[in-house]
Amino acid sequence: MDNSRLVLQIDNSRLAADDFRVKFESEYSIRQSVESDIIGLRKVIDDTNMGRMNLESEIESLKEELIFIKQNHNQIAQSGVQVDVDAPKGQDLAQVLAEVRAQYESMAQKNRDELKAWHENKLTEVEVEVIQNTEALQGARTEVTELRRQMQSLEIELESQRSMKASLEDSLRDTEMRNNMEMERYNNMILQLEAELGQLRGNIQMQASEYEALLNIKMKLEAEIATYRRLLDGEDFRLQDALVDQSSTKSIKKVTVTQTLVDGKVVSESTNTKEIGK
Template sequence: MDPLLAHITDTSVIIKMNNSQDLNVDCTVAEIRAQYDDIASCSQAKAESWYHSKCEEIKATVQNHVRSLRHSKEDLNRLNQAIQRLAVRSCELETTKERLEGASGSAKGKLAWLEAALQQAKEDMVRQLREYQELMVVKLGLDFEIATYRKLLQGEEQRLGLGSGAGSVAPGTAPDSGPARPLPPGADPGLLETSAPGGGCALCGSPGCASDFSCRGSREY
């Protein structure tokens, strides 16, 4: 209404007077009233047109805002859903992390246990190897003593004449051992030979052994 009032205020009315004639007040007032009615009608039409145009603009603006608000709500809902999915995924990842950390700790514990078991096995192997070497030394000594006592017994049998005949054994040879093999320099043929009956070394049992003190093997039983 303010633009209408401003338009009415700015409107000027021009009245022409003819002094040469008699004044007709009623006719003049009717004309002025008709002009004001026309001006008012025109102003009202303009005001109504302006009002309708403004209403349409406001309606269009409201509709645009409503659409924007609806789109914003849809975007917000999608973002909320994405946040919920990310939160669930974060919980799953946290659970997976804890499970992997537990598995890693268990694997580290198993690795430490295996390393300890390996170290213990190495120590046991070293101890058993040492014991085996000691046993081999004892066995080698026993085999040498057995061979020595055997040669002493053979020498005693030869001295008493029990080995005469088909089963006689010459010094430096063993029964059924084939041709006599040479003894080490300085060795007593009746006491220090380490040949076993049937051929082979009394210490290692190998037919190709030199049958002297250089033998370091052990006889397999």
């Protein structure tokens, strides 16, 4: 019963160890997948940072171009160059220049507004993407930390199961050794008891033979006593018949029992009965 319980515990420990091994491999695979996702997110963040740097560089270039355009405009406005314009009669040159300046400033303002809106839109998109990537990275880090903690817990539990398995195997070996010793002792006892049983059987057969011989003697004596009683009672029979009856009862049976013992065991037995007359 103890052996069965130990074997069952060992089997349960093996199954638990296999289960923990499968869980460990699964968690390890998940961890590798998360680490791969983290590497991909880091690349996305790097690409985002690079794109932001490119956008900032483009913005700075556009700002410099806008400053250059403003400077050229101011230089043109402040220059004293006389320009001959074939204009219709009565048209003021200053008015024409003012209209050109106003149109140019309107276009420049439109470009500035569009550039500012585009820059703000791109900056917002980059900020949203950075926030999303940061949250995803933080979630991945948290998940990796939790998986690492679970993996350490599983490794500790697996080591505990291995130690318990080794202990149970040692106990099983000790129990098997004790059982083998007990079985050997019981086998020796069985051999000894079988030898004693064979001897007892021989003694019983001998006693049975002696009992049968005594029984025959008793029957002979009872027959003789009965004969003498008939003589004493005066029964009418011939002496010769009495002598014949008496002689017929005088017989002894000789019973010979032969046994063959091998390692204390009776392997063969024979009985020989012989009637001997007296």
